[in-house]
Each structure stands twice: as C-alpha cells, then as structure tokens.
Amino acid sequence: MFAKPGRGMLEEHETVPKPQFVPQRTFGTAAERARRNINAKLSNPLAGYSHAELRKRGHRFAIAHEIGDESDIRAFGLGAVLAQSPEKYDRVSGLTDQEKEVLRREFAHRWSQPWKMYAVIALCSLSAAVQGMDETVVNGAQIWYKHQFGIAGDDSRSTWLVGLVNAAPYLCCALVGCWLTVPFNHWFGRRGTIFITCCFSAIACLWQGFVSTWWAMFVARFALGFGIGPKSATVPVYAAETAPPAIRGALVMQWQMWTAFGIMLGYAADLIFYQVSDTSAIVGLNWRLMMASAMFPALVVCCFVFTCPESPRWYMSKKQYFRAYQSICTLRHHKIQAARDLYYMHVLLEAEDTMVLGQNKLLELITVPRNRRAMIASELVMFMQQFCGVNVIAYYSSEIFLEANFSPASALAASLGWGVINWLFAIPAIYTIDTFGRRNLLLSTFPLMSVAMFFTGFSFWIPESSHAARIGCIVLGTYLFGIVYSPGEGPVPFTYSAEAYPLYVRSYGMALATATTWFFNFVLGVTWPSLRYAFTTQGGFAWYAGWNIVGWWLVLLFMPETKNKTLEELDQVFSVPTRFHARYGLRQIPYFLKRYVLRRDVSPEILYEREDMAPSRDLGNA
Template sequence: MHSPSGARQGEPSIIPAVPAEPRPDTGRMTWYVYLAIAVSTLGGLIFGYDTGVAGGAAGFVADDYGLSGFMEGVVVSTSLFGGAIGAMSGGPLGDRYGRRPTLLLSGVLFTIGALLSAAASGLTVLLLSRVLLGAGVGAASVLVPVYIAELAPARIRGALVSGYQLLTTLGIVLAYGVNALFADTQAWRWSLGLAAVPGLLLAGGVLLVPESPRWLVARGRSHTARNVLRRVRGQDDVEAELREIETVHAQEARSSGGWRELNTPWVRPMVLVGVLVAFFANGCGINLVIYFAPQILQSAGMGSSSSLLATVGLGVVNVLFTVVGMALVDRVGRKPLLLAGAAGMTLTLAALAVVMSVPGLPGANGLSFTFLCLYIVMYAVSPGLGAYVVISEIFPLHVRAKATGIATFVIFATNLVIGLTSLPMLDGLGTPTTFWLFTAVCVLFVLFCLRMPETKGRTLEQLEERFRAAAAARGRVPGTGGTHSAR
C-alpha cells in the first residue's frame, strides 16, 4: 500500500494511506508554458522587491518624518496589511473572473501603489499607497502559484511553481542593490517608485498568456480548455488529461465552491496542512532576517557599511540556494525537503542565539554572518519554495483559489506581526532571546513536517482523488456508507 504522505509504514501522517496509481505524465514543456510562467512569476519579483526595499527605505522615511522605531515598523508592514487583504480577495476574484484578469488587476494595483508611494506628500498618503501596493502583491501571491500549478506538467510542477520564489529572491537582491545605490542620497522615493516597473511588466505580460484550463473546465468551457491544453502541452491528444479534469469537476458539481466547503470533512485536512505550512514557513523568522539583517549584524559588532554589504551577500545566497531547491523539490519530494530545512533552521538559529549571548566573543561578527548565511541556505532550499509548492497543489479545484487565499493570508498576517514586533523585540528582549523564540517555532515546524503528507509526482486531480478516498475510508464523504457527510 502506498501512503499519500510519502511516509513509511507505521510513520504518523495527517492524511492516512490510500492507494492510487498515477496516470503517465506525457505533457511536455512548450514555449507557451515558458511564457506563461515567466510572466506570472513577475508576481514574485514585485513581492521580493517590496520586501527587500521596505526595510532600507523605511529608515530614510523615519529620518524625514521623525518616526519612532514602532512607526518605522508600521511603514515596513503596511504593505503586508494590504497583502493580507489582497490574499483574501484574490481567491474569490480568481474563482469568479479567472486567473488572468485577477493577475492583471494585481499588476495594476501594484503599479499604482508604487507610483503613489514615490509621490506621497505626507505619511498618511504613503501608508495608504503601500496598502494598495500590498493588495496587488497579496492577490498575485495567491494566484501565481495556483496558475502555474494548473498549467505545469506534474513531473516538474514543483520546480516551476518554485520559480515564483526564485523571482521573489531576485526581487529582494534587486531591492538591496537599489537601497545601496541611493543610500548616500537617501532618495527613498526612487527606491519605492522603481517598483512600478515589474508591476507594469506583469500587467502587460498577462495579456499574452492563456487562462487556466482547469478554471475553464470549472466554468463549463471544455472546448476552450482543450485548445489551451493542446497549446501548452504541444500535442493534439490531450483527451486523457481533459477527461481527468472533467471527472474531478463532475464529482464536485454538487459542491457550491463557497467558503463553507472549506470545512467539509474531506477538505478540512488539506486546508489545515496548507495553513500550517504557510504559518511555519514564515513564522520561522525569515522576515526578521530579511528586514533587519543590518541591525542584527551591527548588534554582533559589525560596522554599518559592512552590515549593508553583508546583507547584499545574504540576498545572493538566498537566490543561489533557491535554484538548488528548485533542482531538488521534484527529486527529493516536498516533505523530506521541508523536514531537512526546518531542522537546519532550528540548529542555525540556536547557534546564533548562543553567539549573541556571549558578550565580547572573539569573531562574533564573522560567526553571526556565517550562521545567518547557513540559516538563509536552509530556508532557501526548503520552506522558501516548498511551502508555496505545497499550497499550490494540495487544495481541491472547486475551492483551490479560496483555500490558497486563506493560506496566503496567513503568510501575510504572520509577516505583518513579525514586521511590527521585530524591532521592539530586538530592542526590548535583546537579540539572543528573540532568536531563541524563533528557534522554538522551528522546533514546532519540525514536528509538523513529520506528520505532513507528500504531494510529489501526482497530477492535481490524482491528489484530490487520494484525499477524497482517504476521507471515504473514514466514512466522511457522501455515498460511502459512513456516518459523516461532507455536505
């Protein structure tokens, strides 16, 4: 018997074992798929650029407006508040109007928000524009992984979905470079305004790519879906894949696709996994490092200019090892990669806490930078990309965008809390205690990874059939003779 979690016999899992034989994946990559993925992953570039630029620009904004440390955190975090709004609205919009129109709206919102941020006449306008910008980021964060997962061949879906995270890391490095470029002049308006460029590229590029064939089937447009599949698969015979999509959709025909469906017994375990992956992948402390790496390194004895250069180095490490993770995610699997990363982050954060706890430790700044690099490596090859891959493929079609929206909302909400509390924690509790707190979160992440299901190597429809059958085995799907109903 084969376990949906990829666990060995006797290993605990959130989802019980269910037999399922995969349909051979005969689809190949075509230029049309490459174009669609290249355009959609620009959503990751705008996310990464805003994440990276906010921390550097916020210091200059604080100087101009005389802001406290808390208000500086507010400037950083307002886009995350907007992202949470965009995440919750992006799913329903994507379900109702399609993946393409919602991605177009995302690019437009981000572009307008970036331009308004650059031209802001006061703090209030700046904060509101960053909420608007964040709404565009949040909607893209929901729809880009879903869109790519619904287009990509199953055998390389993980690598292609993780392209979103690769562009996110590139955006962070680009933002670090822009911050360094304008550091002497403190021209934060240019730093924020340049974000409009990738926003425009996303909005314009979406007009060139197809709609998701799975969304088209859900809307009763199978003929159009067949044509899209032929183009993206590079072959005329797509009937087996189309029938598989239609079969799963027919099974879901009695479902409303509304928010209540997320609480049905066979869907609820998938939502739980997606939400917990989203929380742990961001509650592990990565945004503390991304936003405030210069302050962390300075607390270890590194100079201000050296800490800025070191931060650029951390960004480069993030990009390089994201590529490594992309090469591993479809070979190793999601669960082993996440487990290894969670364990590695636990050890590196604990080591950082120890180094920071010893006053006057020889070589403390070098050790701190080394352990920060190792932490970034563990994050980049594991939850940095693995979380979005799992979130994009674990939810059933009829609630996929909504469930992804909830998981993405958790991402932004977690980052918002971290963005608002990081500076107060570093100032009030001290750097060592702050790192010990995030070490504890990573320990919980390890425990979760031991029980999560594996999603590698199956089509989205096969994954859905597997989880539905698991619920049927427990008597929680209508028509199975069980005592519980999913309706």
C-alpha cells in the same frame, strides 16, 4: 492535471498497524457517504470506460460545443482516450507515427515546449520576482526614512510605528487582499488578475517614493497589499492550469524560487541607490528611489501579460469552449495534446459540479474530517513559514547588521549576500522536494534553522573588541539560516497547500493558506522592532529559534507526507485520524535512533498499504 502513478508501498516513515483501520463504508448519512466519495470521483473520472466509449464521448464533446472541424473532432476522440492514461499512448489505436512521436517527446523531453509556454513561464517567474522585490526594498530604505519621519527612536511608540509601516502590506493581504482572489479571478480571469495586481504594485511603489510622513507611507504600503495578496494565490494557479502534465509540479514550484530572486533584486536596488545624494528640492532621494524601483518589474509584467494566453480552464468555467481550445493549442505542440488536456479539464469540471454537499465550502474545510486534517497541516506549515523567523532577516537585516556596527554600505551589501544565498539554495528544491519529500525536508531543516538562529543571536554577545569575529559570526549565522531555509520551509508551504486539499475546495483552502501566511508575516513585521527593544537582539533571535523547535514537533505529529501521491492516495493519507498519526510520529523517534544512530537493522512500520481503501472520513474526529 495528471497525477503520477502510485508506487505500491509508501515511504518508510509513514506507517501505523493496518488492522487498526477497518473501513466502515456502509454507515453514515447520504451526505456523509457523498463526502467519502468526493476524491474517488476526482482521482480519475474516466476510469472504467472502454476506448470506444471514450472516443464517442470525445466526439460528442467537440460537436456539442462546436469546436473546430473534422480534424479537431478526431483529435478529441483520441484525446479522450489519452486522457484516461496519458503515459499509455502507445496502446491507443488510430494515432499516426507523427502523433506518437509528439507524445513520446512530451515525456522524454519535458522542457521542449512551444514558445508561448515559455512566455507563460517567464510571466509567472517575473510576477514572482515582483512579489519578492515589493517585500524587500523597504529593508534598506527604512535606514533613512524612519529618521525623516521622526520614528527612529528606541521608545515604544517609534518601534511600533516602524513595525506597522513595514508590515502594512501584509495586514492588507490578510484582511482584504487574499480574499479578493476568488472574485478577481471570476471577473477578470487569471491574466486580468495578474495585470490588475501588478498595476496596484506599480502605483503603490511609485506612491511610496513621494510620501513625507509615516502615516502616508503606511497608507501607500497598505495599498501595496492589494497587489501582493491576489497575485500570490493566482500566479501558481495560472501556472498549474496552463502547464503540460510533465512539468506542472516543477513550474508551480518555481513561484518560491523566483520570489527569492525578487528578494535579491530588492536588496540590489537598495545597494544601487544607496549613494544617491539629495537635491535642493528633494530630501531622502536615495530611499525614495529604492521604494519606487520595485515598480519597474511590475510594469514589465503589465506590458506583456496579455501576449500570453488565458488559462483554458478559466475559459471553460465561463463555458467558452472554443476560446479554451484556441488557448491550449498555443500551449501545446500538437492538437492531440491540446484535445487530451482540454477534455480532461472538462470531465474534472463536470465532476466538481456534482460535489455540492449542501453547505458552504469554507465550512467543508472544518466539518469534513479529511479536509480538516489537510487544513491543519497546511495552516501549520504556512504559520511556521513566518514564525521560523525568516522575514526578520528579509525585512530587517540591514538594521540588524547596523546594530552589529556595520557601515550602512556594508549592511546593504551583507543583505544582498543573504538574498543571493536565499535564491541560489532555493534552486535545488526543484529536485529535493519530490525526492526527499515535504515532511522529511522540514524535519531535517527545522533543527538546523533553530541552531542558526541561536548562533546569530548569541553572536551579539561577542565583545566589540573582537569586531571582526563578531561581524563574521553574525553574517555566518544569517547566511546558514538562509541556506537551510531555502530548500525547506521556503518552497514547501505553498506546494503542500496547493496539493493537500481536494479539488472541490482547493481555491478556498489556498485563499485561507495565503491569508494565514500574510497575516503572520504582518505579525512578525510589526512586532520585531519592539521585540528586539524588549528582549534585546539576542532574545529576539532566541525567540524564533524556539519556534523552530516547536515547528519540528508540529510537523512530526500533524503533517502527513504528500509527495508523489495521487488524489486517491491523498484521500487515504488525510483519512488517518490525527491521534493515530501523532502517535506514529512519536514512534518515529526511537525508530530513527535505532536505525541511523545505533545502526540497527530495524523495519519501519506500515501506516497503510496502497491496495487497501482508506479508512472512512467518519472514522475518528481528531
């Protein structure tokens, strides 16, 4: 809600000669000029108002919407002033000492929050864990069910059917599930959408435990996509809309970390139920329990989701201002904070309502060059989140380890070890994503992921006679991949996509981004068994190692840095024509070699300076 103040000059790796970009703001149609000003309006709609004017506006807002009594009206007057510059609370007259102390603690002790806020954090974390567990219980279960369903052969039909069954939820996400996010959120709110999607997840997981044919498993897993798709787009939004400014970024980032935790739980469930024996009436009881076990965290979410407050922003979109105020008061220590945040939501919504440019917002993603550049960058990181090959390991690690002559129990234990690493090494990303930056993290980790993939694949050429070395190298390769994936291509795509788009098209951009990642998740899941059969395991890992090299070049050329940028600064970043950014990316290679390899004292280029306005969106259509 409140962007961090700018830093004067951008990072050293983001520059092009400034004279090349001369704003041409006097040209273009009225619609084009409106597009140029969209982010300027949204960057701080309260800029330029005096404190007296803001107090009046806050009072009028509270009175017009019949919010509370005189103390609440006073809170909205002060809240409107605070909303202009939250960190400058000490310059606002009329605050009591107690109120100043509350505001000071908000910045000095950012994790000191009301218990309702912690309940929301727990809800979002557990919802992410549901997501991860839904994805990975199939990893161990497929060892048994493919034999029971008659699709365990090495023939083309069997390999494609195994892939299709495993990838069914992600096909649903890409074709239907993710696109239900907007109507579900409109009709049922954030809590309602989370409840409905977790119900879908619980029912589908239980359903998977009762099927007896491959096509019935496909249908059950396809239905699981209705739980995965809308939830993956809604939970980060719910976290962002309820969190106070000081912890918003950290809370939204937790989605990936707790999804990794759920992935680990899925592997743990596979190992726990591995030794369960069949009964006289049930064949495959172990894999059925594995598949059904993912319903339990979903049921826990369903039981307590409505004890958490609904998103205040959603209430306001429905013109339910008093309920929005009641909701946010439970999420803040003091009504001054609640009034400040609620009023800022109000002015942002008003600003968004004026952003009607006369065409479909999905088209705005393509027709407005600034939006199109954000879309290209978002789509490429979402695409590479899958084509880096991570879910080859996430979904098929047990099969891969079995091929390396692990025992079934050892294969499941090794998979659990990978899940633990994937979770533990996601935790540092809370710090690194805002210090090293999104772009630098990916440029650093893509080459390492490629090396780990090559190493894992080539380890399958170690002779069977050297069994211990063969097993050790294969496990080491997959674990090294998890170590470098977790703080890089793991958390970056969702974080980047959530911030790259302007607010007025952000929900559409996020729907497209999540649909993209789930579609290529499906492509990877459905093709791996056949790819391994056609290319061999060595060739399959080398294929994705090559894609990591491609990903490095794509990030270098087409992905601008977004860390710690305000909306106005992001407008500048994505207003740089693509061809200029690509040329700049190429020039970074000799700069890096001179500075970090040859240790020369060289100065970085300057892409643009903060005090200059960004170039027009109409400048270059690349």
